[in-house]
Amino acid sequence: MAGQVEVDAKSNETAAFQPLLGALDLTGVTVTFDAMHTVRANLDWLVTTRNAHYVAVVKANQPLLRARLARLPWTDIPTTEITRDHGHGRDETRTLKVATVGFLDFPHAAQAVRIIRWRRAKGRRPSRETVYLITDHPTETASPALLAAYARRHWHVENKIHYVRDVSFGEDASTLRTGNIPTNIATLRSVVINRLRRAGYRFIPPGRRDHTTPTTALDLHGFP
Incomplete structure (x- = not known):
């Protein structure tokens, strides 16, 4: 873990994004993060102030952007990467497609990514999830294989740290709020x-x- 900051009870994690990363040298670094932090100010700050790159997850907290991504002609775009994993008692297959974009009205966005995740866990019905990402990397600096690697590394952190803390230790459900x-x-x-x-x-x-x-x-x- 490179660092951490405490989130004020009256604030949220989004406000801690820049203070947490501000002490790090991010020149040339590609930063990945949860959808909560995919806001214009953070993306612009990374590229223009910190000379960094981003691969940002897009979910319902950015409904217009997600709708634009969903409307891209994905059926006409070939699948460029397929990965399969087994862990936490489940099998997962991910298919990735990448599109060059220049009209998303989001800071520095150059490529859009769609990942479909198929999951099959023992004793449960198979599930499907569609995930969208955007990046300031043009095709010259980030191939589909590299973008797939960034996504895998991000989910590796999710599974190894966030999933463990939230599920195994019930951190999100904790009601402890007093002092330190x-x-x-x-x-x-x-x-x-x-x-x-x-x-x-x-x-x-x-x-x-x-x-x-x-x-x-x-x-x-x-x-x-």
């Missing part, structure tokens, strides 16, 4: 996650089940 308690608890969660990964656990739930007693918990952290 949320920050302290978040720090403890991070310590446990990192120790389990260093101990060789690929998935966090089995690691937690193996360390439910005081003795095993202390052993995990190296206490005699």
Whole structure:
């Protein structure tokens, strides 16, 4: 983790975007982030002030932009990348298409990406999700294969960090709000996650089940 900032209870994560990244040298770096941060000010700041690039997820918080992306002639655009993965008890197939754009009325957008994710989890019906992304990278600096790699790396972070914190530890459902308690608890969660990964656990739930007693918990952290 390169850094973190605390989000004020009366604010949200979007307001923390620039303060968090402001201390980093982003020259030439391609930044990926959740759809919550896909706002004009952030994208323009990355490109014009920090000399960086972006690959931004577009969801319902930008309804007009998402509608424009959905209306692109995707049926006429060939599939350029297909990837398959297995993890968290599910099989996932992703198909990617890329279109050059110059009319989205969003800062510096040069290419649009559509990814269709098919998921099949044991005991559940298959599901399909369509994800749109935009990037300031032109085709000369970001091929479809590279854009697919950026998307995979972003979801890897989602699965390895956010998914674990939200699902395995129930962080989003936490009602702790007093003083420094949320920050302290978040720090403890991070310590446990990192120790389990260093101990060789690929998935966090089995690691937690193996360390439910005081003795095993202390052993995990190296206490005699």
